[in-house]
Amino acid sequence: MSTGVIIALIVIVAAVIAVAAVLAVRSRGPHGGRSLKHRFGPEYDRAVARHGGDVKAAERELGTLVERHGGLQERPLEPAERERFEARWTAAQERFVDSPREAVAEADRLVAEVAGARGFPDGAQYDEQVAALSVHHPRHVNGYRHVHHVARFHADGGARNGQAPGTEDLRSAMVEARALFDELVKEGRHGAGRHRSPAGVTQGRETHARSEHRSSLHLPRGFHRHQTKES
Known part of the structure; x- marks a missing residue:
């Protein structure tokens, strides 16, 4: 066998190995199981449970969500917008x-509105909005599902068909929804992002602190300690 033939065979084998390596990397890429599990966190477990433990089916579903909504660019909120939402x-x-x-219904509307303001599908497209939020805010999106379900129970006449949510369920829905609301509002700060210093903003520290206080998860004293007048 001539030297030229040997060199050609070596080149061909090397090319085959390179292609195989690329395909293997792609199979473990953005839609690979480990990457999806890390990206989606609790949403990954929910998808697996929804598919009866079929991991491959769950990963196909999540991979489709990433393809559909992964490229969404979240729009920052203007300071006035953010203050209105927080108020x-x-x-x-x-x-x-x-x-x-009424408070829970308003919380449901607010999450939908702030998500829409950030560039997610409009709240009128609830399923699409939740799908997109599950890609970008997977650790708190279930709080939106919870508050939406509770808010819609009475609006849809659910009280005639089952047990109405109690005060504790209403309260927990509000708290869970607040986590997503805070994440959307805080990450939506106009001008926030990778150019912020590690210690946070360097100007307007007092204003920032007041805003952080308003958007914290601490609820009014009565929210925790007193029974509501409506159940």
């Missing part, structure tokens, strides 16, 4: 003590 949430939270159903 409305504070008002809803304070209303909970006297009117928990």
Whole structure:
């Protein structure tokens, strides 16, 4: 066998190995099982449970979600927008003590509106909005599902067909939804991102601290300690 033939065979074998390596890397890439599990966290477990333990089916579903919504660019909120959303949430939270159903309904609307303002599908497209949120905010999106389910129970006449959510369920729905609301509002700060210093903002520290206080998960005293007037 001539030297030229040997060199040609070596080149061909090397090319085959390189292609195989690329294919293997792609199979473990953005849609690979380990990557999906890390990206989706609790949503990965929910998908597996929804498919009866069929991991491959769950990963196909999640991979499709990434393809459909992974390229979505979240829009930052203007300071005035953010303040309006935070003020409305504070008002809803304070209303909970006297009117928990109305407060929860407002919380449901607020999450939908702030998500829409950030560039996610409109709240009128609830399923698509949740799907997109599950890709970008998988650790808190289930709180939105919870508050939406509870809020829609009475709006859809569910009280005639089953046991109405109690005060504790209303309260937990509000708290879980707040986690996603906070994440959307905080990450939506205009000008926030990779250019912020490690210690946070270097200007307007007092304003920032007040905003952080307003958007914290601490609820009004009555929210935790007193029974509501409505169950």
